[in-house]
Amino acid sequence: MTTSPAPAAPNLRALQPGELARALAGKGLWIDLGAATVRVRSDSAVFAAQLGTVYGELPLADQGVWADTHIDIRRATGLRRWVRPQVVLWCDGQQPFEPFPADSPLPLFEWGCNWQIAHRLNDLLLLHAGAVERDGLALLLPAMPGSGKSTLTAALSQRGWRLLSDEFGAFDPQAGVFRAMLKPIALKNQSIEVIRAFAPQARFGPEFPKTRKGRVAHLAATADAVRRRHEPARPGAIVLPKWEAGSATRWEPLAEHVAFPALAFNAFNYTVLGEAGFRAAVHLMRVCPAWQLVYSDLDDALATIAATWPAVVQRHAEALR
Amino acid sequence: MNTRPPPSPSAAPPAWAAWLTALREPEVVLRWSLGDWQRIVRLGRRLRLLARLAARLQADGLLDQVPAPAQRHLVSELRLSGWRTTVMVRALERVAEQLQGADHPLVLLKGGAYIGQGLPIAAGRLPSDIDILVPQAALAGALSRLQAAGWVGAELDAHDQHYYEAWSHEVPPMHHPVHAVELDLHHNILPPVARTHVDAGLLLARLQPSSWPVWQVLHPVDQVLHSAAHLFLDSDLTDRVRDLVDLDGLMRHFGRPCADPAFWAELPRRARELGLAEPLALASHFTTRWLGTPIPLAVQAVIAMQGPSKARRAWLLPLLAAALTPTEPDAMPSRRQDLAALALLARYHRQRLPLRWLVPHLWHKMQTRNRVTHHGRDDGR
Numbered sequence: 001m002t003t004s005p006a007p008a009a010p011n012l013r014a015l016q017p018g019e020l021a022r023a024l025a026g027k028g029l030w031i032d033l034g035a036a037t038v039r040v041r042s043d044s045a046v047f048a049a050q051l052g053t054v055y056g057e058l059p060l061a062d063q064g065v066w067a068d069t070h071i072d073i074r075r076a077t078g079l080r081r082w083v084r085p086q087v088v089l090w091c092d093g094q095q096p097f098e099p100f101p102a103d104s105p106l107p108l109f110e111w112g113c114n115w116q117i118a119h120r121l122n123d124l125l126l127l128h129a130g131a132v133e134r135d136g137l138a139l140l141l142p143a144m145p146g147s148g149k150s151t152l153t154a155a156l157s158q159r160g161w162r163l164l165s166d167e168f169g170a171f172d173p174q175a176g177v178f179r180a181m182l183k184p185i186a187l188k189n190q191s192i193e194v195i196r197a198f199a200p201q202a203r204f205g206p207e208f209p210k211t212r213k214g215r216v217a218h219l220a221a222t223a224d225a226v227r228r229r230h231e232p233a234r235p236g237a238i239v240l241p242k243w244e245a246g247s248a249t250r251w252e253p254l255a256e257h258v259a260f261p262a263l264a265f266n267a268f269n270y271t272v273l274g275e276a277g278f279r280a281a282v283h284l285m286r287v288c289p290a291w292q293l294v295y296s297d298l299d300d301a302l303a304t305i306a307a308t309w310p311a312v313v314q315r316h317a318e319a320l321r
Numbered sequence: 322m323n324t325r326p327p328p329s330p331s332a333a334p335p336a337w338a339a340w341l342t343a344l345r346e347p348e349v350v351l352r353w354s355l356g357d358w359q360r361i362v363r364l365g366r367r368l369r370l371l372a373r374l375a376a377r378l379q380a381d382g383l384l385d386q387v388p389a390p391a392q393r394h395l396v397s398e399l400r401l402s403g404w405r406t407t408v409m410v411r412a413l414e415r416v417a418e419q420l421q422g423a424d425h426p427l428v429l430l431k432g433g434a435y436i437g438q439g440l441p442i443a444a445g446r447l448p449s450d451i452d453i454l455v456p457q458a459a460l461a462g463a464l465s466r467l468q469a470a471g472w473v474g475a476e477l478d479a480h481d482q483h484y485y486e487a488w489s490h491e492v493p494p495m496h497h498p499v500h501a502v503e504l505d506l507h508h509n510i511l512p513p514v515a516r517t518h519v520d521a522g523l524l525l526a527r528l529q530p531s532s533w534p535v536w537q538v539l540h541p542v543d544q545v546l547h548s549a550a551h552l553f554l555d556s557d558l559t560d561r562v563r564d565l566v567d568l569d570g571l572m573r574h575f576g577r578p579c580a581d582p583a584f585w586a587e588l589p590r591r592a593r594e595l596g597l598a599e600p601l602a603l604a605s606h607f608t609t610r611w612l613g614t615p616i617p618l619a620v621q622a623v624i625a626m627q628g629p630s631k632a633r634r635a636w637l638l639p640l641l642a643a644a645l646t647p648t649e650p651d652a653m654p655s656r657r658q659d660l661a662a663l664a665l666l667a668r669y670h671r672q673r674l675p676l677r678w679l680v681p682h683l684w685h686k687m688q689t690r691n692r693v694t695h696h697g698r699d700d701g702r
Contacts, residue, residue, distance in 0.1 A: 065355050066390045070363065070650065092363045093648040120366075122397035272404045 013056030021048035023062040030064035031055060034180030034229035035170045036121060038113055039067035044087055047073050047105035054106070054184035054205040054218045057226040069116040073105045091116060107211050110186060110218065114167055117181065118268040124179070125280045126268040127169030131178055132161035135313050137236025138178040139305070140169050140288070142262045148243030148295070151191040154219050155298045156305075158199035163225040164233060168268070173280040177232035182225060184218035192217045198298055235283075237312045238263065238290040239305065250294040251304050259290040289315065334611045337646060340365075341612060343374055344566060345573075347381045350374075358391035363650035369447050369563050371395065372402035376445030402445050405502075409448040410436065412500035416451065417535040419470040420463060426528055426537050427463075428454035430507065430547065434538040435567075437531030442570035450494070450503040454539075456525060457508035464492055464506060472497050472504055510547045517554055519595050541575040541584060542591045549604035550597050557669070558644035559654075559662060562611075565645070568604050569612040576615070585616070589623045602628020603641060640664055 012020060021042075023029050028041035029051075042048065072090040076099055080086045085102035088095055089112045097115075100108035118126055130141035130153030139161070143149040150166050157163035164170070164178055166185040171178055184205065187195055192215065195202060205218040240254055240262055264270050264281040271277070289312060295301035334341070340361050343349050353361070365371035375395035378384045387395060413433055420427055428434075430452035435443040455463045468474075472495040490509035497504070509521040524547075528537040539547060548571060552564040576584050592601040605624045608614035616624070629637060643661035648654045654662075 066359055068390075068394070090653075092367050092650040093652060093654070094367065120394065120397060122400040123393040272400055274400065274404055274407070276400070 009059035009061060011056060012052050012058050012060055015052070015060065020052050020060075021045050023060065024048050024051075027063050028070075030061040030067055031058060032061065032229070033182045034164075035124065035168075035172075036068040036117055036181060037064070037066065038116075039064065039070045040073065040109065041071075042073040042105070044073055044075050044102070044105050046103060047087065047109070050106035050206055051109070053203070054220045056203065056220055057223045069113065069120060071109060071112055071116070073109055075102060104208050104211065106205060106218065107186075107208050107216055110183065113183070117168065121170075122269050122272050123172075123174075125171040125173055125270065125273055125277055127171060127263060128167070128266045128268055129169035129263070130156075130166050131164035131169045131233075132156045133164055133178075133231075133233040134161050134236075134309065136234055137313065137316060138164060138169075138233035139236050140178075140238045140263070140284075141241055142169070142238065142266055144240070144242070144262065144266075146243070147241050148191070149241055150185055150187055151194060151243065151298070152241045152293075152295075152301065154185045154187060154191070154195045154202075155198055155302060157185070157219075157222065157225065158195070158202055159302055162228060162231075162233075163221050171235075171280055171284065172232070173273075173276055173283075175232065176283070177234055179232055180225070180229040182221050182229045184220050186213075187217055187219055189214045194298065195219060234316065235288050236316065237308075238284070238288045240290070240292045241301075242292065242294045243296065244294050245296055247294055247296045249297065249300045249304050250292070251308070252292050254290040254292045256285055256290075258292075260285050287316075287319065334613070335646070337649070338562075338611045341370075341562075341566070344370070344377055345613075347374075347377045347383050350378065350383065351386060355388050355390065358388060360650060362391050362394045364647060366394070366398065367650070368560055368647060370566060372398040372447060373442075373445035373563075373566065375399045376402065380444070398447075399445065402447055405447050405449065406436065406443075408501050409433065409451065412451060412497070412502045412504070413437075413533070413536070415470075415500065416453070416467070416504065417533060419466055421535045423455075423459065423463065423466075425456050425459040426525055427535055428525070428528060429531060429536045429538055430454055430510070431551070433536075434531065434544065437533055437536055438538060439532060440570065440574055442567055442574070448502070450505055452505045452507060454507045454510070454521070454524070457521065460492065460506065460508045467495060467504070467506065470497075471499070511550055511554060517550070517596050517599075519550070519597065523595060541571070541581065542587045543595075545571050545575065545588060545604075546592055546595060546597045546601060549600040553600040553603045553641070555669075557662070558641065558665060559658075560647055562645060562647060565604075565607055565612060569608045569614045572608065572614050572616060585620045589620065589627060592624070593627055598624075598627040599629050603637075606638065607641070607645065 024040065024042040024047070028039045031038045031040060070092060074088050074090060075081060076086040076088050080099070086099035087102050087105045087108055088099045089097050089108050091112070097112055127140065128143045130143070130149045132139050132153060141149045141153055153163070153166045163182065165181040165183065167183065168181040169178060170181045192207065196204070203220040205220065207215065207217040209215050238254070238259055240259065260281065263284060264277070267277070269277070270281065273280070293301060293304065362371060365374055371394065375384065375398050378387065378395065379399065384392065384395060409432070429437050432446055432448040433451050435446070474493040474495050490512045491505050491507040495504040495506065509519060510524065511517060511519050524539055524543055527540045527543070529540055531538045538544065545568065548564065548568050552561060556564070575581070589601065592598045602624050605616055605621055609616055609621065640661045643658050644665050646658070648658065
């Protein structure tokens with residue numbers, strides 16, 4: 001459950017400079033991602049500026065009763081305040097990760113936040129998958145290394161598909177629906193230019209040239225995705241993307257014995273959920289048609305998905321009847 | 322001889338510890354506000370006590386009455402606990418097959434033993450290692466059988482290898498590609514060169530069966546004493562309230578009216594015999610005050626009598642209390658806690674090792690840590 005912000009609260013993007021920094025330095029900021037709320041505090045003005053760029057569409061919530069995880073981003077003390085300065089992540093009175101350079105608090109926050117979510121929310125089956133919604137149905141893009149999952153998720157989110165999450169296919173087994181875990185999409189290396197060219201209107205945070213995962217920039221969720229982050233989505237379809245330089249688009253039905261491990265064994269907490277996780281994954285396999293998509297051209301890949309979608313919608317409508 | 326204070330009926334626990342009442346009187350949670358829950362979910366998870374609370378609420382049918390935002394975290398921790406316990410039990414069953422037929426006892430310690438006896442404190446645990454005790458003479462044999470079955474020790478440098486061989490009561494922790502749990506093979510419950518030396522033969526002389534035919538467990542009294550010795554002589558005390566909760570649970574269970582009537586009288590006698598009078602006195606002090614453990618007053622008196630002197634209590638108890646008191650979720654550890662932790666760390670090392678070995682050991686650790694830190698900074702972001 002999440003704290004609902006007052007309807008009149010301004011978006012973070014509309015705040016005066018310094019206002020966000022003041023909230024972060026005070027009681028903190030409650031960031032409602034849909035399926036979870038993060039309370040974040042910080043004494044770093046650099047962080048406040050970076051945070052505002054990628055969570056800009058979120059309403060300001062500078063007090064709250066409940067958060068599912070609490071993260072403080074603090075400037076390091078002592079020598080590390082001045083010499084190659086660092087920022088440190090604190091959570092519940094502990095410092096679980098190594099510090100980051102002081103100019104990169106946003107990647108530290110994003111990474112730490114994802115780690116906390118992946119380890120704490122075992123009420124949900126957390127698939128490692130991009131998830132977008134259309135017609136009330138979720139399209140899942142399970143991740144394989146180098147699959148281009150984030151690129152495809154980002155592209156879909158800029159062309160009429162509502163972003164649920166780039167990282168977490170958050171399935172609520174009790175309700176049988178996916179929930180949004182609406183964090184900015186972390187794009188790496190050449191994907192950044194690909195999406196900038198594909199969607200010039202897209203809002204990006206600053207670029208971080210030298211993180212552990214290479215060059216990273218974060219794509220902000222659209223205003224519509226933020227506004228609708230509490231709308232669930234029923235399981236729709238599974239698409240296993242595979243980016244191959246120069247390849248023509250290939251769209252092939254995926255056998256269950258390939259789709260199931262891609263979905264389940266990739267999940268963050270499939271084993272922790274035990275029987276509940278197995279049942280949920282089997283259910284998803286039963287109700288969702290699955291395809292493999294090999295692509296190099298984004299427009300063509302999106303057109304291919306769009307061409308198949310009406311059949312997916314119809315299949316689910318018939319199942320409901 | 323110093324004068325000892327008369328044991329007083331347990332005073333109210335410190336304010337921070339009031340929520341621990343819910344572990345034995347779960348209906349108190351019905352009075353908690355969402356703000357109370359927020360603090361307890363955060364603190365309880367860090368202290369590895371949240372799943373215990375959840376298990377107790379589930380057993381009493383109260384889980385559904387917890388406010389939804391907190392309830393999901395209790396469910397989440399229960400699942401984690403269920404999985405960790407399953408992993409542990411599976412590994413224990415495999416290890417039993419690998420070691421069975423040995424001509425020596427195989428003893429489960431701590432978490433594994435609690436599960437093997439079906440104790441109330443086995444519910445909602447997050448076990449992360451298997452602790453096994455074998456006679457010292459059987460150690461090498463057990464080790465090679467485990468290695469043949471795929472258990473591998475951590476890579477150690479020559480210094481650490483020598484440390485374990487010469488000074489430790491266990492072999493280096495072992496891992497297995499299939500089992501996501503660490504295995505610690507012991508031949509004693511404390512290091513053999515520690516100031517407090519325990520004769521492992523005395524422990525092995527009165528073992529009890531567990532629900533697994535291959536595994537035995539320590540005598541109930543020895544289980545309490547081991548837990549106390551481990552906490553107060555062999556641990557960093559930061560965030561170790563769960564060990565007090567274990568001690569409380571062990572004493573409540575083994576000392577309950579329908580159990581062995583000799584338990585309470587035996588506890589201080591055995592502590593003297595094993596040389597563990599001080600850790601028992603400390604355990605008694607903190608469990609009665611913080612958790613209301615029902616140790617009979619006469620037994621408390623004997624335990625206190627044979628425990629540390631008044632002068633020693635005067636400096637030791639405040640240090641231990643400061644180190645055991647958890648930092649609140651939104652706070653940084655206080656200077657007072659840092660100092661207490663430092664002082665106790667000095668005491669800890671002093672108790673484990675003779676000085677002629679301690680100084681070179683700490684010097685080596687410091688250098689190793691510096692190397693690691695440099696690596697971390699150069700490689701990572």
